Amino acid sequence: MKLVILYLLLHLLHIHQVTSAENCNFFNGSWVFDSSYPHYNSTTCPFIEHVFNCQRNGRPDEMYLKYRWQPQDCQLQRFCGSDFLLRFKGKSIMFVGDSLSRNQYQSLLCLLYTSMPGIKYKEMRSGDISVVHFLDYEVQVKLDRNLFLVDVARDKDKIGRVLVLDSVAGKARHWLVNDVLVFNTFAWWGRRRSKQPWDFIKLGDKIMKDMDRLAALETGLTTWARWADAAVNPNKTRVFFQTLSPAHYNGSEWDEPHTRNCGRETKPVLGSIYHGNLPWGLGIQKKILSKIKNPAFKLFDITHLSQFRKDAHPSAYGEFGRTGMDCLHWCVAGVTDAWNEILYNIFL
Ligand SMILES: *[C@@H]1O[C@H](CO)[C@@H](O)[C@H](O)[C@H]1NC(C)=O
Numbered sequence: 480m481k482l483v484i485l486y487l488l489l490h491l492l493h494i495h496q497v498t499s500a501e502n503c504n505f506f507n508g509s510w511v512f513d514s515s516y517p518h519y520n521s522t523t524c525p526f527i528e529h530v531f532n533c534q535r536n537g538r539p540d541e542m543y544l545k546y547r548w549q550p551q552d553c554q555l556q557r558f559c560g561s562d563f564l565l566r567f568k569g570k571s572i573m574f575v576g577d578s579l580s581r582n583q584y585q586s587l588l589c590l591l592y593t594s595m596p597g598i599k600y601k602e603m604r605s606g607d608i609s610v611v612h613f614l615d616y617e618v619q620v621k622l623d624r625n626l627f628l629v630d631v632a633r634d635k636d637k638i639g640r641v642l643v644l645d646s647v648a649g650k651a652r653h654w655l656v657n658d659v660l661v662f663n664t665f666a667w668w669g670r671r672r673s674k675q676p677w678d679f680i681k682l683g684d685k686i687m688k689d690m691d692r693l694a695a696l697e698t699g700l701t702t703w704a705r706w707a708d709a710a711v712n713p714n715k716t717r718v719f720f721q722t723l724s725p726a727h728y729n730g731s732e733w734d735e736p737h738t739r740n741c742g743r744e745t746k747p748v749l750g751s752i753y754h755g756n757l758p759w760g761l762g763i764q765k766k767i768l769s770k771i772k773n774p775a776f777k778l779f780d781i782t783h784l785s786q787f788r789k790d791a792h793p794s795a796y797g798e799f800g801r802t803g804m805d806c807l808h809w810c811v812a813g814v815t816d817a818w819n820e821i822l823y824n825i826f827l
């Protein structure tokens with residue numbers, strides 16, 4: 480009798496474990512110190528551009544490399560490059576978005592490249608699209624540099640660059656051929672003057688010099704969401720939208736009210752509570768994206784988990800070196816590896 484109960488108990492525990500891993504929210508948890516990280520030494524990865532290459536740019540501390548994301552309710556399996564390449568044999572993965580997509584793209588390339596010494600690859604670039612083809616596995620990792628996801632029509636009617644809020648037609652055919660798509664857009668919607676990469680906004684037949692930027696973002700993202708809902712074939716493609724990546728320019732968010740940037744941060748916020756609010760833009764993204772019914776779609780909700788990592792930005796070891804203070808992008812190796820580790824686990 481005792482044995483039967485024990486058996487039933489073990490059985491129940493087992494079932495419980497399985498269901499909780501399946502239903503686990505990978506995006507809720509905390510960062511834990513783990514001396515077996517990072518996954519690779521960034522000096523051995525040929526894909527990291529200057530802006531993300533903190534170690535090469537002279538960043539002296541290394542503690543920030545040694546944290547692993549631990550979901551609250553389950554265990555993540557460690558990223559395994561050889562397994563990833565086998566699982567995605569013959570397939571292609573494309574990141575579409577701004578420099579934060581580039582950040583994650585280069586991290587995935589490093590994770591794959593450093594896991595297989597001597598792996599053969601071919602690199603190609605055509606316009607905004609880059610491809611790294613890992614030849615022996617026939618795996619292609621791609622990047623589409625795309626700030627708004629909706630079209631920017633160039634030179635049309637000679638009036639200049641036009642941000643077309645109700646169309647993604649310009650690029651969608653390059654997207655749909657892939658097996659995995661990871662999109663992001665946010666940071667550029669608010670940019671003005673010399674940092675604004677368009678001259679007019681078009682919606683329907685109306686052409687405007689400018690409009691409320693929040694409304695523009697909502698309209699543009701809704702266009703994208705409608706496309707994802709209608710155009711993506713769930714039997715072929717999985718489509719993710721990466722929520723906005725948090726910056727660290729306000730020390731009040733981590734109990735250092737006089738701190739104005741991430742320049743002296745060498746440790747993450749530990750524990751599972753971050754005092755800063757979730758960025759306002761996240762609510763808008765979630766509201767619009769929650770309407771997508773296509774089973775191919777999943778929200779890739781990295782905002783909250785990345786908020787803890789005030790220590791993991793390039794700071795004075797990024798694009799502009801000591802004259803800059805980059806608390807927006809992420810050092811590679813680092814946080815974007817964790818994003819890719821979660822992406823990997825979604826496919827296990
Ligand atoms: C994380 O889990 C805790 C406890 O279950 C919950 O209170 C909290 O809302 C969750 N946070 C997120 C971002 O999902």
Ligand SMILES: *[C@@H]1O[C@H](CO)[C@@H](O)[C@H](O)[C@H]1NC(C)=O
Nearest residue numbers: 519520521522523534541544
């Ligand atoms: C990475 O490799 C370089 C060169 O071999 C070495 O100097 C450095 O200490 C290594 N960094 C880490 C974090 O292991």
Ligand SMILES: *[C@@H]1O[C@H](CO)[C@@H](O)[C@H](O)[C@H]1NC(C)=O
Nearest residue numbers: 709710711712713714715716
């Ligand atoms: C996906 O596959 C299922 C089952 O084979 C099929 O019924 C469905 O029509 C397919 N959907 C699309 C959009 O091709």
Ligand SMILES: *[C@@H]1O[C@H](CO)[C@@H](O)[C@H](O)[C@H]1NC(C)=O
Nearest residue numbers: 728729730731732754755756
């Ligand atoms: C900094 O963050 C605090 C706490 O979230 C907030 O109250 C404050 O308005 C923020 N300051 C700025 C300049 O954004």
